Amino acid sequence: MNTEVLIVGAGPTGLTLANELLVAGVSTTLVDKLAQRSPVSKAGGVQTRAQEAFDQRGLLEPLLATGNHQTSTAHFAGIPLLLTRGRHRLPWRTIPQVVIEGFLEQHLAAHDIHVRRDHELIGLTQHDDGVTATFANDVTIEAGYVVAADGAHSTVRSLLGAEFPGRVGKSTAIAADVRLDGDAPMLTRTWSEDGYSAQVFALGTDPEGRPLHRLALGGPDRSLSRDVPVTEDEIRVGLRSVFGERVRLLELRYARRITNVSRQAAQYRHGRVFLAGDAAHVHLPIGAQGMNTGIGDAVNLGWKLGAAVHNWALERLLDTYHTERHPVAAAVLRNVEAQSLLMDWDGKHDPDVIAAKDLFASLTQLPEVQFHLDDMLSGIGIRYAMPGSDDRPLVGLPAPDRNIGPTRLHELLRSGRGILLDPSDKLAEIADPWSDRVDRTGVGADTDPMLVRPDGYVCWTAGGDHSTDGLAAALTSWFGIPHG
Ligand SMILES: Cc1cc2nc3c(=O)[nH]c(=O)nc-3n(C[C@H](O)[C@H](O)[C@H](O)COP(=O)(O)OP(=O)(O)OC[C@H]3O[C@@H](n4cnc5c(N)ncnc54)[C@H](O)[C@@H]3O)c2cc1C
CATH class of the missing domain: 3.50.50.60 (FAD/NAD(P)-binding domain)
Incomplete structure (x- = not known):
């Protein structure tokens, strides 16, 4: 090998x-x-x-x-x-x-x-x-x-x-890294009457400190193959159609066509x-x-x-x-x-879709809706199905990066080992057989007892009554049978 x-x-x-x-x-x-x-x-x-x-x-x-x-x-x-x-x-x-x-x-x-x-x-x-x-x-x-x-x-x-x-991808648009002059609205997608749409994101700066932007540009013909090279002219025409003279292309760094595969x-x-x-x-x-x-x-x-x-x-x-x-x-x-x-990716301007988008935009004014979408996109809401994830609030979720005495949970995870938070120092008898792969810490753990996998996901917490039910089973599931 x-x-x-x-x-x-x-x-x-x-x-x-x-x-x-x-x-x-x-x-x-x-x-x-x-x-x-x-x-x-x-x-x-x-x-x-x-x-x-x-x-x-x-x-x-x-x-x-x-x-x-x-x-x-x-x-x-x-x-x-x-x-x-x-x-x-x-x-x-x-x-x-x-x-x-x-x-x-x-x-x-x-x-x-x-x-x-x-x-x-x-x-x-x-x-x-x-x-x-x-x-x-x-x-x-x-x-x-x-x-x-x-x-x-x-x-x-x-x-x-x-x-x-x-x-398979049915329609294409352009993703381009550009330098722009003017005041393109950030993030918001803008449409023109002749079938173009544009959305601009800040990308940081180039080595000379000049702002760079990522432009997502949809043209009237979305059926172009990904292999058709993107031209500077195509981008200028699209920008003019959407923003008029407000936004100008200073430099095209890189462009590719992307599809909705x-x-x-x-x-x-x-x-x-x-x-x-x-x-x-x-x-x-x-x-x-x-x-x-x-x-x-x-x-x-x-x-x-x-x-x-x-x-x-x-x-x-x-x-x-x-x-x-x-x-x-x-x-x-x-x-x-x-x-x-x-986002009307296909550029069809279907009135039903525009109505749905308007309604959706009004819903996103509600904080709960924004938080829900944010949980989804940020990855914070990813919850793995595992024993206990149905009835114990944190199980299956990323462990909160709590302070543990002078350090933080993320710092403890740098070892790549499992972490057992044992604030009252009562779990040694159960957990010590796994001590070669799980670090038990009681020092200043201002939290409930919790077992965290090396990838930072909670795989066991004590029940409301601080019972240790399920701890040995969780240790076995995620950290195997102890050696010897
Ligand atoms: C325009 C655009 C914007 C994007 N923006 C975002 C964004 O903002 N955020 C985000 O999360 N994602 C974004 N993505 C998606 C993101 O770029 C990809 O998901 C990411 O690159 C995937 O990473 P990967 O390592 O899995 O694959 P890749 O980055 O594709 O890397 C694969 C590697 O494998 C190598 N390889 C291929 N075949 C072989 C072989 N036979 N033998 C040996 N080596 C091989 C390749 O050379 C390559 O280096 C964007 C994508 C595009 C196109």
Whole structure:
């Protein structure tokens, strides 16, 4: 065996997973077919939960210290969720995908994990105890497990013959990184009478400190293939149609056509091979969710693979990757479909849709509606179905980043181990057999007893009467049978 885990694809999903496996103490090989990292950012919006995932590993502060980020406001179908401002310690931020990738790659390199570039996976064979991967450059790697983080057109997915049901993209629009002159309204989608629509997001600044923007531009002909190159002229015409002389294109940095494809792998686990990130789910990029979901996949899978490699995972633990993460992306696909309808993505100006959008816009003035949408988009509302999640309020949810004595819960999670908060110091007898994988802390824990998985999700809390019912079962489910 050359490596315990082979990750195919060094985008945000693969890089995040490599770090999770580093924290879990697993030998990992990370390959990418590209000779160099792409210099162009697809994603920019980073939601609260993805930031928390980085914070749990001590990576958020240094990532933000790179300086290339700004806080912004989440939106649903182009309706800014203004009432959610100040709701999270870690608010919605714009951090260009290339900044995140560059940062993670450097961090991994500092721990001697280097992306093996020019490695295009072309073959995959599974055996009882491992997987053989072959590459276009004649390299062969034997791995215990393989994770496909190779993006929307995943080779691994094709080689597995994995079902990928859903809808192919029917219509296209332009996503462009631009410098603009004038006062385009931020976030709000604006239509022109001749069938154009435009939405503008702040993307930070270029190295010279000049503001950059992401422009989403729909033209009157949405049937253009993704392969038709975008021209500067097309963008100027669209801007003029929507904004008149108010907004002018100063510079076009990069443009691509995006489609309203919506597909999700039927199964995320195929024996020893797992699908993650865009390899598992693709959708129209609305509301900053694709990269965020991929990061969530990586954080969910990393510690479980670690447990399998270190021989303490119950066999079903690896299956919970699919049962927990498939519903998350399924919900993203549905909210994206709803958003694209409300945003009139097809440009059909259907009066029924416009009426629904008007009604929806009035509903979003209600704080409860904004909070509900924010829970969904930010990832904070993701709740995994697990024993206890029906009747104990926090079980299945991300653990609140509470102060624990002089530290915070996220800081404790940096070890990559489970955390048992034991404020009254009464749980040692039950929990000590798992002390090689779960840290029990009583010191100053200003909270109810709680068991937190390495990915930061609560998997047990004491009942209202502080009973310890279910603790041993939760420890066994998530942390296996104690050794010896
Ligand atoms: C215009 C646009 C805007 C977006 N905005 C946002 C946003 O604001 N927020 C958000 O959350 N998401 C956004 N997204 C989505 C986000 O960019 C993707 O979800 C994200 O890149 C997926 O990451 P990934 O690591 O799973 O796959 P990718 O980023 O696609 O990385 C896959 C990697 O695998 C490599 N690879 C492919 N095939 C092979 C092979 N055979 N062998 C070896 N390596 C291979 C590729 O070279 C690549 O490096 C946006 C997307 C677009 C197009």
